Amino acid sequence: MTDDAARFALLTERHRRELQVHCYRMLANYQDAQDLTQETLLRAWRRRETFQGQASLRTWLYRIATNACLDHLEKRTPVPAGLADLQPYPDVMLPEDPQESVVARETIELAFVVAVRHLPPRQRAVFILRDVQGWPAAKAAETLGLTVASVTSALQRARVTVRERLPGRRLDWRSPATHELSEEERGVVRAYMDAHERNDLDGLSALLRDDLRFAMLPVPGTVTTTAREAVDGWVSGGLFRPGHDDWRCAATTLNRMPAAALYLRAPGDTRHRLYTIAVLHVVDGRIAELTGFDARDRPWLGLSPAL
Structure with a gap:
């Protein structure tokens, strides 16, 4: 490697x-985000002579990454939405400095x-740059080759879509982040794992x-169901076989959320x-x-393959 490289x-x-x-927010797929990050750094090296220092290096790299993701999405027809190709994000791969990287x-x-994934690619980019990264409209417009008016219009439409797609109890995605799990969340995860290991249907349902x-x-679709219907469905579908299954569990986190790895x-x-891994969103002590x-076969999750 040369000194310059x-x-x-x-x-x-x-x-x-x-x-x-950032690429993960654009693509909702961990492996694609890895690939596009590497593509970003390769593009940056090839275009290093164009970096004039008028913006920070970080801003310049984000511009390249955003457009690399857009190029990737534009090659895919139709662009996946909802849960299609969704992969979790291992917390061990998050930046060590959440404040610096705006990881909320x-x-x-x-x-x-998932809500962001329902946006068209360029609208998605506008939303992430403006409402997640906090970029001003002019900066986002320059990055995407749009006018400020177009960026403003796209952001308004994106906000409506995201609010419609988010569960009703979460209306503000820009609230301050707490990066540690609460004791309530930890307790629910422990109870969830204990119910699995004891094959306790009533205990699982109560959570x-x-x-x-x-x-x-990868089964598509999200359903809203009662606790008993959910558990009955897991049993009838063969996902949970009381008296036959022998489970062991380990607590973990994915996407800054409590999770249980099931062995x-x-x-x-x-x-x-x-x-499998169950990622949980806990509200008032219940899932x-x-x-x-x-x-x-997901070594990038950073979990032991066997116990």
Whole structure:
């Protein structure tokens, strides 16, 4: 590596994690965000002569990342929306300095990421740059090759869509972030894992709100259901087999949210293998939203494959 390349890498690598979070908000897919972050840094190196220092290096990299994500989305027809291709974001890969990288809990939560994903690509970029990154309209317009009036109009439309898509109890996605789980959230996760390990259907049902929003990916769609209907559905669908399943669980966090990694021991196996992850949104001591992800063959989640 030449001296110039080494210096450039030293300057840009410090922004990799926050750029990856930005790409994730644009794409809602962790692996795509990794790829587009690398593409961003490659583009930056190829265009290094164009960096004049009029804006900060960080701003310049965000401009490149945003347009790289837009190029990626424009190649996909139709652009995935909702839960299509959604992947969780491992907290271990979040920037170490949340203040610097503008990582707020409300804007990495799954409900927020899914709501943003319903926006058309350029409108999505406007919304993220303006309302998440806090860029002024002129700066966003220059980045996207739009007029200030177009950016303002796109932002107004985007805000309406995001508010319509967010669960009704969350109307403000820009509230101050608390980056540590509350004791209430930790307690619900412990109870959820205990109910699984004891195959306790009543205990599991008691943890769920009667207006539970539930999704099990990659199966498409989110349903709102009662606690008992949800548990009965998991049993009838083979996701939960009381008296037969042997579960072990581990607490974790994904997307700045409490989560439980569920390990299942198959008959004849000596170890519990990572099977799925349940990401939980806790409201008043009960689970209001539960999103399950297939965790097999996902080493980037940073979880042990077996217990």
